[in-house]
Amino acid sequence: MRRGRVLLGFAAFGLFWGAWGAALPAVQRQANAGDGELGFALVLVGLGALVSMRATGLLIDRAGPRLTPITVGAFGLAGILPGLADSPSELYLYLLLLGAASGSMDVAINADAVREEVRSGRLLLNLAHACFSGAVLLGSLATGLLRWGGAKPGLVFGLVALLVVLVAIATRPAPGDPWKPPVGHDRPRLVQRIPAWLLVLGVLGAVAYWIENAWQSWGAVHLERTFEASPGASALAPGLFAASMALGRLSAHRLSRPGTERVVLIAGAAVAGGGSALAALAPSAPIALAGIVIAGTGCSVLAPTIISVAGRAAAPHERATVIGSLTTLMYLGFLVGPAAVGGLAELATLRTSLAAVAALALLLALPFAVLRLPVARSSR
Numbered sequence: 001m002r003r004g005r006v007l008l009g010f011a012a013f014g015l016f017w018g019a020w021g022a023a024l025p026a027v028q029r030q031a032n033a034g035d036g037e038l039g040f041a042l043v044l045v046g047l048g049a050l051v052s053m054r055a056t057g058l059l060i061d062r063a064g065p066r067l068t069p070i071t072v073g074a075f076g077l078a079g080i081l082p083g084l085a086d087s088p089s090e091l092y093l094y095l096l097l098l099g100a101a102s103g104s105m106d107v108a109i110n111a112d113a114v115r116e117e118v119r120s121g122r123l124l125l126n127l128a129h130a131c132f133s134g135a136v137l138l139g140s141l142a143t144g145l146l147r148w149g150g151a152k153p154g155l156v157f158g159l160v161a162l163l164v165v166l167v168a169i170a171t172r173p174a175p176g177d178p179w180k181p182p183v184g185h186d187r188p189r190l191v192q193r194i195p196a197w198l199l200v201l202g203v204l205g206a207v208a209y210w211i212e213n214a215w216q217s218w219g220a221v222h223l224e225r226t227f228e229a230s231p232g233a234s235a236l237a238p239g240l241f242a243a244s245m246a247l248g249r250l251s252a253h254r255l256s257r258p259g260t261e262r263v264v265l266i267a268g269a270a271v272a273g274g275g276s277a278l279a280a281l282a283p284s285a286p287i288a289l290a291g292i293v294i295a296g297t298g299c300s301v302l303a304p305t306i307i308s309v310a311g312r313a314a315a316p317h318e319r320a321t322v323i324g325s326l327t328t329l330m331y332l333g334f335l336v337g338p339a340a341v342g343g344l345a346e347l348a349t350l351r352t353s354l355a356a357v358a359a360l361a362l363l364l365a366l367p368f369a370v371l372r373l374p375v376a377r378s379s380r
Contacts, residue, residue: 003116010129013106018137072171076167211357261308265306271297311326341354
């Protein structure tokens, strides 16, 4: 049941973000926001998450896993807000709050997944992130159907929020779930030194997120701009990318075992680099789409494996704080990646910019090959 609660939390998280991506054009219209205003609002989502992640990890280490359903419920309630925005200023405020709630839930469910890995001795992060990716796809498709039927953003986000709140209720820890709060010098602090190994993993994770969000954000644009693909054909890029992420994570969950993390990371970076190169340099849209799918398969295993390695290496009294610090560092790459692709495309071409993403992915395999990964702790 503990594993089931973890997977349910990731599925609820993905369901919302799938709905968000599909409903975003309607949210923009309802809020009367221009492209620049929408772009700034989206940056505020990331800033809100960055502010809340480490603080949430510290609170979880002090209060225990009973805080997870609170973060899930808060995210569900915050998820209603985008459907209520009637102006750009309202959209700014609501997305800042949504980002903070999202960052908190992100840390909480990842901390629970790592805690379950340590408790059971079985890997879980790739399966949990596969549930997220699958739910993103499901949420996107369901929202498309609702919008086709005439549903407004308020109804879409209200339904999703209801489901997320129900998951919050379902993910309450069992009465017999043991938890020993840290005492004295073991209590983590908001401001404290981050160990070098965590900084290194955070930077590598940021690069992995950079590559992932570069293709998630620019795949469809690449097909339309470079190959003059139709909007319907180009829309396949983010959808198939998400599907390949889910399948890649499911495969890694079935095939990998504790101790194989280095192999998973090297293979993931190499496959992501090869797929990115194929997509960037392809002579036609179908070959580029195949490259995007391959890149998604490789990218899929990087972030979950890095979080798993870091979380299992952390001391029990600061495990969630470590995950909060790690995800904060990693999320910087998620925010910067798409902007960097756009900036380089302005200076050169989109092909050149995406080829640089491929080179970055291939280079990422090198530190994974030589880096001394932290040793997992066996205690809870």
